[in-house]
Every structure is written in C-alpha cells, then in structure tokens.
Amino acid sequence: MSFAVTRTSRSFVAPCEETPRGSLGLSFIDREPVFRYVVRSLHVFRHGREPARVIREALSKALVKYYPFAGRFADDPDGGGEVRVACTGEGVWFVEAKTDCSLEDVKHLGPPLVIPEDALLPMPSPELKPLDVPLMMQVTEFAGGGFVVGLIFVHTIADGIGLAQFLNAVAEIACGLPNPTVEPAWSREVIPNPPKLPPGGPPVFSSFKLLDTTADLSADHINHVKAQHLEITGQRCSTFDVAVSNLWQSRTRAINLDPGVDVHVCFFANTRHRLRQVLPPEGGYYGNCIYPITATASSGRIASAELIDVISIIRDAKARLPDEFAKWAAGDFKDDPYELSFTYSSLFVTYWTRLGLLDVDYGWGKPLHVIPFAYLDIMAIGIIGAPPAPQKGTRVMTHCVEKEHMQAFLEEMKGFA
Known part of the structure; x- marks a missing residue:
C-alpha cells in the first residue's frame, strides 16, 4: 500500500x-x-x-x-x-x-x-x-x-x-x-589551526554498491556484555563500546577478508572538554568540535576474538584521544587525521543517541525516534541510535555491506539480538 x-x-x-x-x-x-x-x-x-x-x-x-x-x-x-x-x-x-x-x-x-x-x-x-x-x-x-x-x-x-x-x-x-x-x-x-600539510594528489574514492539494513540489540544483551566486561577486566564499558564492537565483528566476519588484512573502524569523538580553556565557559559552541579515532586490527583477530577483546581494542583507541588530539592541535603530526581512507576494509560509525536530538520538544513531547540517513556510497557506515519509544535497547542502522555479504552479515548480527 x-x-x-x-x-x-x-x-x-x-x-x-x-x-x-x-x-x-x-x-x-x-x-x-x-x-x-x-x-x-x-x-x-x-x-x-x-x-x-x-x-x-x-x-x-x-x-x-x-x-x-x-x-x-x-x-x-x-x-x-x-x-x-x-x-x-x-x-x-x-x-x-x-x-x-x-x-x-x-x-x-x-x-x-x-x-x-x-x-x-x-x-x-x-x-x-x-x-x-x-x-x-x-x-x-x-x-x-x-x-x-x-x-x-x-x-x-x-x-x-x-x-x-x-x-x-x-x-x-x-x-x-x-x-x-x-x-x-x-x-x-x-579552534586549533595547525599548519596545513603540503597538498598531495587528488583523493581517489571507490564507489561501492552498499545495501541498507537495520538491526536491534536488546537491552538485556547490552547489559549482559557490560557485566561480563566488568567481571573480566574490572572496567566499565559503554553501550557505544558494545554496539560498535558487535557491528565491527559482524561485518568483519561477513566480508571474510584474508585473515592477515587489516580492518579499521573509525568514529568521531566530541572534543569540547579538551578545549575548555578557549571555548566560552557557559557553553553554546555549535561548530564542528570532533576528532576521528581509528581502531585497527587484522581481520583474523577481529573475526575470531571474544567480544570482550574487541571491546578492549575499541577502548584502547578511545584512550589515545587526549594524546592524539593534543599533538594534532600543536601541529605535531605527519598525516592529516581528518583525511580518511574510504576502502571496503574500513567501517565508519556515528553515534546519534547522545547528541541531544532525542530531547527536542516543540511543545507536544519528545520524538518517538530519529532516523538518520548519513549515507554515502564511498564509505561503509553504521549509525548507532535508538528504536522508537517505548522500546528499549539500541538500533544499528547500516549501509556497510554489498549484496554478496548481506545474508552473512544479517546472520552475524542476529547473534547479538
């Protein structure tokens, strides 16, 4: 209809x-x-x-x-x-x-x-x-x-x-x-304005035939993984850590690259707290204030690892943010961290639940849900959001695998529902 x-x-x-x-x-x-x-x-x-x-x-x-x-x-x-x-x-x-x-x-x-x-x-x-x-x-x-x-x-x-x-x-x-x-x-x-690197050649972007799909991770699954991570490592992890690790491992298994090939997951971290000394103390800055964080490991390692180990790889990458951002701000870098490589072995993840979009209320209540379409055919992307209220859990919206890998990807994601 x-x-x-x-x-x-x-x-x-x-x-x-x-x-x-x-x-x-x-x-x-x-x-x-x-x-x-x-x-x-x-x-x-x-x-x-x-x-x-x-x-x-x-x-x-x-x-x-x-x-x-x-x-x-x-x-x-x-x-x-x-x-x-x-x-x-x-x-x-x-x-x-x-x-x-x-x-x-x-x-x-x-x-x-x-x-x-x-x-x-x-x-x-x-x-x-x-x-x-x-x-x-x-x-x-x-x-x-x-x-x-x-x-x-x-x-x-x-x-x-x-x-x-x-x-x-x-x-x-x-x-x-x-x-x-x-x-x-x-x-x-x-905002820091580090020296520009000498211009290189024009970027080359491959275009993929990526398909869309949506999968929900239950609140029970997320809470179980969080408890397991705390028991094994003695450290707490976030819903984002669990969701991105599920997604990265599922996709890595589905696309089945040679075990020795590196796979990457990239996401942007808010850096307003790193610039407290220069940003207005009362807040209100609305420009781009985010920095790319990339985690890299071999395809074989991510595909075969326990989920807790994949979460540790994500958390180790996040822990590098203060040092990497400070070096970038001071101009101490060889490669522009914002010049990203768009290959099929790379996954880009954005996190929409903590932005404040779910708090917008025009007078009749907050949104049931927000549906993002931050999709480009040059990049494999996953968007972590929330299912419609009052459902609980986490919704993962993806544009990240081609047709030949879709069925395997769906089966892998089912294991985390």
Whole structure:
C-alpha cells in the first residue's frame, strides 16, 4: 500500500529581526573536506497542533540568534580558496507537507519505510545548490496529529551536538520562551589551526554498491556484555563500546577478508572538554568540535576474538584521544587525521543517541525516534541510535555491506539480538 505526501508550501524562513551581515570564517575542522556533505534525518513525533506553523514561527525567531544558519556558504572573497559563511539573512528553506495517513498506518516509520524518505525530506527549489544552504527543513503533518520533521543540513556548519543545540533552541521558542536558554557562540577562531600539510594528489574514492539494513540489540544483551566486561577486566564499558564492537565483528566476519588484512573502524569523538580553556565557559559552541579515532586490527583477530577483546581494542583507541588530539592541535603530526581512507576494509560509525536530538520538544513531547540517513556510497557506515519509544535497547542502522555479504552479515548480527 502506498501513501502520498503533498507539499503545500515552499519558501525561505528568514530571521524575524535584522541580523548582522558580512562574512564569517569557519574553523580548521569545519573546513575539512570530510564534512562538506549533507546529512539527512527524519524526526518522528506522535502528535502536535499546527506543528508546521508553530515550528516555522519559532524558527524565524531562533534565526535571530543563529543567523549563520540563514546565510550561504561561499568561497573566500579574498581568493584564499577557503569556504566561509556569507551572512545574507536569506533564510532556511522550509517546506510544509501533508499526508492522509496516520503514523500508525505507516508503523511510526519503522523499518522498512513505507513512505520513501525523499517524500519526507525537503526538496530544494531548482536554483538552490544544496551544499550552499546550511539547513533545509520539511514538516509533514499526518492524519491524527502526528508529524515528521525532515532535515537536510550541511555538516560544515555544525556537528551533531551543535545541530541538536540549534533545534532545541527552536523548540524552546516554540514552547513560549522569548530566547533560547543556551546563548549560541560562533567562536570558530579559537579552534586549533595547525599548519596545513603540503597538498598531495587528488583523493581517489571507490564507489561501492552498499545495501541498507537495520538491526536491534536488546537491552538485556547490552547489559549482559557490560557485566561480563566488568567481571573480566574490572572496567566499565559503554553501550557505544558494545554496539560498535558487535557491528565491527559482524561485518568483519561477513566480508571474510584474508585473515592477515587489516580492518579499521573509525568514529568521531566530541572534543569540547579538551578545549575548555578557549571555548566560552557557559557553553553554546555549535561548530564542528570532533576528532576521528581509528581502531585497527587484522581481520583474523577481529573475526575470531571474544567480544570482550574487541571491546578492549575499541577502548584502547578511545584512550589515545587526549594524546592524539593534543599533538594534532600543536601541529605535531605527519598525516592529516581528518583525511580518511574510504576502502571496503574500513567501517565508519556515528553515534546519534547522545547528541541531544532525542530531547527536542516543540511543545507536544519528545520524538518517538530519529532516523538518520548519513549515507554515502564511498564509505561503509553504521549509525548507532535508538528504536522508537517505548522500546528499549539500541538500533544499528547500516549501509556497510554489498549484496554478496548481506545474508552473512544479517546472520552475524542476529547473534547479538
């Protein structure tokens, strides 16, 4: 059964008051090419009353404080070749839509999606270049009062924590506050700016035919592994540690590389706590403030190891963060850590449950769940999130194996349910 989504309004939402004009420089991390892409996500809410109107009005007010989101990315006018934010006040591209079905009819957008995500995400007008617009939004109202906020944002403007900070600001205003409780801070100039390495050759990216799948790890399984890890090692591990280790081992077994071939898992760690001395003490920084951590081991070791041992490999990599980040900030590195290698032996993982996106409340309750689509065909990726409330446990959404390895991957992940 198919359900049609009708877009009823398309326009720019500009700040409701005059905002500064001019050009803002981005940080060293913001400008990294690895972040010059769009992230798409759906935020599913059980009910609301005229949510499109309420969110639109709150967005216009929030953009007064967060005016860079209303600007456009542009090349440095001085010819430096670096992208900047032109504070034009043009606004966020905003789409209103409706559908005759209820969220219950589409199983609250649980997998597999009954409505294609493209129908729930904002379609830009033809003259817009998506990589020039920091944020686009679509609010789709469902029969019975449910609604979905579809977002497309360019990672260059903010990391996941920064995006959540902005959305929570919109939500607070929607709930009646005159101003967000957290004052936004641009402060891109205080982020470390180590010397650039000499340019190498142009990067070469392979394109894979990766398939999507979703698997849930039960809370019982996660808690059992945590208890086992504590008993064996005397140390506590996190839900992230368990989930990423499950995923890395399952994928490594499924793709079945030669045992001597190295496999890698990479994830980004928040580094705001490493920059307390330079960032505003009251918080509010919403730019990219994350650093890549990579764990590497032979395929044979990961495939045959006990899960507790894989967790130890992940935790050892995380423990290197303070030293590696300090060296990078001081310019003491030979290779740019943000220049990542996209091969089939590499897995990239993002963690969406601790960003603050599940706390966004426009006045009618927090989202049932958030569905990310941070997928590119040049990288094998896994996204660790949460299943729809009130379900417990952890949801692992992947775009990480090709067709020939999918069945084996699904069987491996079943063992961790």
